[in-house]
Amino acid sequence: MTPDRKREFVPAPAALPTRGRVLVHAATVYDLVQPFVTLGQEARLNRWLAQQIHLPAGSCVLDVGCGTGLLTVRIAEQHPEVQVTGIDASRPMVDVAIKKRARGNCHFQQALAEELPFEDQSFDLVTSALFFHHVDQELKQRTLQEIMRVLKPGGTLLIADMDRPYTALGWAMSWTAWKLFRQPEIKENMDGLLREEIVRAGFRGLREIAKFSGYIRVVEAQN
Secondary structure: OOOOOOOOOOOOOOEOOOOOOOOOOOOOOHHHHHHHHOOOOHHHHHHHHHHOOOOOOOOEEEEEOOOOOHHHHHHHHHOOOOEEEEEEOEHHHHHHHHHHHOEOOEEEEEOEOOEOOOOOOOEEEEEEEOOHHHOOHHHHHHHHHHHHHHEEEEEEEEEEEEOOOOOHHHHHHHHHHHHHHOOHHHHHHHOOHHHHHHHHOOOEEEEEEEEEOOOEEEEEEEO
8 A cells, every 4th residue: 555645735826816806915005005095984984884784693794805804804893693704816815814803703715706615595695895896797797696696595785886986086086096007897887887787697676875985885785
């Protein structure tokens, strides 16, 4: 008999293969930069989102495109009786999230939004903040279909992201981001395409429930 060979350790890639834009090098400064991106409203936005959640003990929440876990941990702290999981395609982002924010009811893992590594009907709520403007129309739809798959019947989708700007400063911020970063995905959101894709994925009762920073809108829908 030949002796068992030890499995060679293969480190996780810095970014999982995807057409979406993955923030790898920004991980160490993300927490410092994010408040400027939201015109100082990042903490207020995450706090407000967490306050909108009303789930029974033992419920499960998934945060898609969690970055360093700012929203994920806010939900976990606001609802200690709920299990919260954050996923992101960026290994450095997930590493920062685990180091700074993992706890008993708050977990993080590297995963693709368009290929969620979870069983059907695993979550009562799926959240996402400032992720969908990083993926194009096809990936928006694939991600929304995956979210629909992992949501339990009657589960809720809660998204805060770039949308049609509603102030002059919001238009300036959105237009500058679109041109500076050369992201057509941002223009898709500015044109309201994300809402269309949510409806096309089969979600019901889509409604806008809040606005932030002149260009961020919060929408909610059910599967």
